[in-house]
Amino acid sequence: MKKLIVSPAPHLHGKESTKSLMRDVIIALAPSLLVSVYYFGFSAVKLALVGVATAVAVEYVIQKYIVKSKITVNDYSAALTGLLLSLNLPPNSPWWIMFIGSVVAIGIAKMTFGGVGQNLFNPALVGRVFLLVSFPVIMTDYSIPTSWFREGIDAGSGATALSIVKEGLARGLTMDQIFDANNFSYSQMLFSKIGGSVGEVSALALILGFIYLLIRRVIRPHIPVAIIGTVLVFSGVFWLINPESYADPLFNVLTGGILIGSIFMATDYVTSPMSKKGMVLYGIGIGVITMLIRYWGAYPEGISFAILIMNATVPLINMYMKPAKFGKEVKHG
Amino acid sequence: MSKTFSIGGIHPHDNKISINAAIENFPVMERAYISMSQHLGAPAEPVVAKGDKVKTGQLIAKANGFISANVHSSVSGTVNSIEMLPDLSGNLVQHIVINVEGDEWEESIDRSSEINRKIVHSPKEIIDKIAECGIVGLGGAAFPTHIKLSPPPGKKADYLLVNGAECEPYLTSDYRIMLENTEEILIGVKLMMLALGVKKSYIGIEENKPKAIKRMKEIASKGYPEIKIVSLKKRYPQGGEKQLIDAIVGRQVPSMGLPIDVGVVVQNVGTALAVYEAVQKNKPLFEGVVTVTGKCMPEQRNFRMRVGTTFESMIFAVGGFPKDAEKLVSGGPMMGKAVSRIEAASVKSTSALLLLTLEETKRGEEANCIRCAKCVDACPMGLEPYLLNRLSRANRVEDLEANMVHDCIECGSCLYVCPSDIPLLDTIRLSKAKVLKIIRSRPKK
Numbered sequence: 177m178k179k180l181i182v183s184p185a186p187h188l189h190g191k192e193s194t195k196s197l198m199r200d201v202i203i204a205l206a207p208s209l210l211v212s213v214y215y216f217g218f219s220a221v222k223l224a225l226v227g228v229a230t231a232v233a234v235e236y237v238i239q240k241y242i243v244k245s246k247i248t249v250n251d252y253s254a255a256l257t258g259l260l261l262s263l264n265l266p267p268n269s270p271w272w273i274m275f276i277g278s279v280v281a282i283g284i285a286k287m288t289f290g291g292v293g294q295n296l297f298n299p300a301l302v303g304r305v306f307l308l309v310s311f312p313v314i315m316t317d318y319s320i321p322t323s324w325f326r327e328g329i330d331a332g333s334g335a336t337a338l339s340i341v342k343e344g345l346a347r348g349l350t351m352d353q354i355f356d357a358n359n360f361s362y363s364q365m366l367f368s369k370i371g372g373s374v375g376e377v378s379a380l381a382l383i384l385g386f387i388y389l390l391i392r393r394v395i396r397p398h399i400p401v402a403i404i405g406t407v408l409v410f411s412g413v414f415w416l417i418n419p420e421s422y423a424d425p426l427f428n429v430l431t432g433g434i435l436i437g438s439i440f441m442a443t444d445y446v447t448s449p450m451s452k453k454g455m456v457l458y459g460i461g462i463g464v465i466t467m468l469i470r471y472w473g474a475y476p477e478g479i480s481f482a483i484l485i486m487n488a489t490v491p492l493i494n495m496y497m498k499p500a501k502f503g504k505e506v507k508h509g
Numbered sequence: 510m511s512k513t514f515s516i517g518g519i520h521p522h523d524n525k526i527s528i529n530a531a532i533e534n535f536p537v538m539e540r541a542y543i544s545m546s547q548h549l550g551a552p553a554e555p556v557v558a559k560g561d562k563v564k565t566g567q568l569i570a571k572a573n574g575f576i577s578a579n580v581h582s583s584v585s586g587t588v589n590s591i592e593m594l595p596d597l598s599g600n601l602v603q604h605i606v607i608n609v610e611g612d613e614w615e616e617s618i619d620r621s622s623e624i625n626r627k628i629v630h631s632p633k634e635i636i637d638k639i640a641e642c643g644i645v646g647l648g649g650a651a652f653p654t655h656i657k658l659s660p661p662p663g664k665k666a667d668y669l670l671v672n673g674a675e676c677e678p679y680l681t682s683d684y685r686i687m688l689e690n691t692e693e694i695l696i697g698v699k700l701m702m703l704a705l706g707v708k709k710s711y712i713g714i715e716e717n718k719p720k721a722i723k724r725m726k727e728i729a730s731k732g733y734p735e736i737k738i739v740s741l742k743k744r745y746p747q748g749g750e751k752q753l754i755d756a757i758v759g760r761q762v763p764s765m766g767l768p769i770d771v772g773v774v775v776q777n778v779g780t781a782l783a784v785y786e787a788v789q790k791n792k793p794l795f796e797g798v799v800t801v802t803g804k805c806m807p808e809q810r811n812f813r814m815r816v817g818t819t820f821e822s823m824i825f826a827v828g829g830f831p832k833d834a835e836k837l838v839s840g841g842p843m844m845g846k847a848v849s850r851i852e853a854a855s856v857k858s859t860s861a862l863l864l865l866t867l868e869e870t871k872r873g874e875e876a877n878c879i880r881c882a883k884c885v886d887a888c889p890m891g892l893e894p895y896l897l898n899r900l901s902r903a904n905r906v907e908d909l910e911a912n913m914v915h916d917c918i919e920c921g922s923c924l925y926v927c928p929s930d931i932p933l934l935d936t937i938r939l940s941k942a943k944v945l946k947i948i949r950s951r952p953k954k
Contacts, residue, residue, distance in 0.1 A: 178830065180835065180836060180837055180847070180848065180849060180850075180851070181835045181836040181847065181867070181870065182598075182836075182847040182848075182849045183836075183847055183872070184847070184934070184935055184938065185838075185842075185843060185844050185845055185846065185847075185919075185921050185934070186842060186843045186844070186921030186924055186925050186934070187836060187838050187842040187843075187845065187847065187863075187865060187870045188521060188678065188842040188843065188865075188869065188870065188925065189870075189871070189872055189873070189924070189925055189930065190519075190521070190925050190926050190927075190928075192883070192926065192928040193873065193876075193928045193929075193930075194876055194877075194879055194928050194929055196928070197879075197881065197928055248876070248877075251876070253879075290877075291877060292876075292877050292879060293877035293878050293879040293880060293929075294877065396882075396886075445879045445880050445881040445882070446879055446880050448880075449882075450880060450882045450885050450893060450895065450896075451882070451885060451893075494896075498893070499516075499885055499888075499891045499892075499893065500516065500891050501764075501890065501891040501892070501913060501916070502515075502516050502751065502755070502761055502889065502890040502891045502916065503751070503761040503762055503763045503764050503766070503890075503916070504761075504763075504764075504891075
């Protein structure tokens with residue numbers, strides 16, 4: 177007689193896996209990657225390749241030879257970290273910067289905590305911030321490399337819009353003067369950044385990725401919406417009070433790392449809260465800290481720090497922000 | 510607008526491949542294996558002995574204790590033995606084994622197909638009749654129906670909700686009776702309303718069964734105005750008792766509470782049909798509709814089948830055991846039980862026999878939790894399965910209670926969605942039992 181399988185219910189399982197979810201995030205990053213290749217040519221390709229290869233190799237080596245655990249590189253999570261980090265570097269970064277960043281991201285921020293699912297901080301952001309504080313000159317040089325597709329790019333200033341604004345304001349200029357002097361326009365921000373990291377080049381490409389993630393139900397909208405909403409409200413209040421010294425809300429959302437950070441970094445499963453309430457609180461926290469750094473901090477952009485700081489609060493948020501329980505409030509209809 | 514419950518839920522493919530198979534009578538087997546534990550509560554006490562002649566529908570075991578139910582013979586013949594036999598899970602249960610000789614029914618049973626619309630019984634008589642005929646809840650739990658219809662003193666029902674959601678994938682037995690025994694179900698609902706003394710009843714049906722909704726509405730509009738048909742969103746576990754109440758009347762049963770605490774009694778459409786047959790036709794519960802299905806099966810069928818039919822005979826009636834079938838499930842794929850031996854027999858509440866291939870039922874290898882929160886989103890009780898799993902594995906009983914592990918309805922949504930194939934429900938089920946035992950052992954105030 178044939179042996180039957182006997183196991184507890186449920187007897188069916190969904191088709192999603194860590195691998196399929198990570199693959200979807202990588203697919204969602206494809207538009208941004210393609211746009212960055214268009215603008216930055218070989219530099220973008222080089223960074224992505226070095227980033228992914230290093231991240232995967234570091235995880236493999238650690239699992240195979242150091243901790244001797246199961247090899248999990250085929251779940252794409254290491255590849256995703258490498259790719260995300262490459263998209264967060266200035267386009268002209270040398271390959272070894274990318275290499276060091278990936279080693280730190282996977283080797284320190286992910287594997288020392290126990291690998292996938294165990295890390296407290298977003299590995300790609302740890303890598304980026306490590307590079308930013310270790311190699312400040314390279315990490316703030318946003319000059320644009322030559323591309324295969326485009327020659328002689330319009331703005332080669334090597335500075336991001338946020339740093340231009342921050343310096344301009346420090347020199348006593350008004351927002352209007354800064355905008356005029358630099359030919360800032362919103363269409364430029366939507367389709368091609370004035371200056372910024374590889375993946376920030378087109379807001380539209382990032383938003384496309386966001387829509388894909390929502391349709392595929394990979395992420396919930398709560399975190400990105402909370403961050404962007406907070407940035408809009410926070411900057412909106414200051415802009416209304418003093419439009420001469422504070423950039424308008426739309427400028428604040430479309431420049432810098434708000435979009436890539438809120439869509440792809442803050443929504444990292446492992447380092448974000450579990451309940452929807454918690455996600456909203458976490459998003460508001462990131463939005464506020466980002467704006468505090470932008471307006472009064474030493475750096476022109478603060479979302480990386482903001483996300484890392486809020487990462488640290490996630491265990492606490494999970495402890496206190498519980499999902500609504502069924503039957504807690506007895507409704508009498 | 511279709512209604513739905515307010516928290517969580519998942520959307521598994523419904524796979525109702527047997528939906529168009531009309532109900533056929535399953536041939537009476539050579540031997541019936543009738544379990545004494547076909548209901549929640551104490552096993553029934555046999556009232557026949559080895560060698561006794563019994564008729565179809567004859568009482569062969571009496572309810573034993575407050576929560577228990579009568580058991581009737583599903584065949585006519587001679588009692589072969591009364592012995593402990595393994596049930597589908599392998600637990601030893603007392604069975605009455607009957608050698609079948611012909612099919613001679615008790616004379617008191619009205620076997621005509623004519624619908625008996627005339628209600629002559631008082632509420633008390635209806636409940637007594639239901640108890641006498643051994644009716645149990647056919648939605649899965651097999652709780653004795655007469656007890657559910659007699660709320661404890663001080664508690665009163667405002668509504669009777671009837672579950673026709675059939676939210677489990679694959680199952681079509683409730684769907685078929687809603688199409689083929691529509692008016693009988695409505696009369697059964699009316700009888701239960703009389704027994705409870707409620708003025709309003711709702712039958713909830715998932716919107717993926719438009720024909721059943723249409724037919725039910727049609728018949729209800731001609732003579733059953735007090736019964737409303739409610740279309741429900743296709744979302745699992747829409748037919749969960751607490752979810753159904755939330756969806757239809759917007760009341761949430763409190764933790765550790767019963768539907769009657771919010772003034773509701775829930776019954777299943779199959780139970781309504783059994784109530785009709787018991788009260789109007791004098792027919793005890795000894796047969797029911799069972800879906801025999803599976804993608805690996807050559808045919809998809811819905812059978813009206815006697816209680817005590819072996820799973821083996823069901824499989825062989827539909828072309829034999831498929832080569833690639835690896836798992837047999839009694840009931841739906843989300844909450845049904847895996848059958849450990851095909852010689853085990855059906856009980857009153859058996860709704861389906863589902864055959865699954867390894868490909869369909871395979872659970873992936875457990876990987877690290879990536880804290881995607883999909884289990885939290887899926888849980889219809891608002892629990893945090895990832896956390897309960899962690900606490901269960903660490904045996905942190907107090908924290909488990911604080912996180913309401915005892916509210917788990919074991920619907921399996923968390924395990925279904927988990928991308929890391931963590932056996933969430935397996936660990937939660939164990940700790941739930943542990944915590945419930947502790948809660949129940951506390952002195953009541």
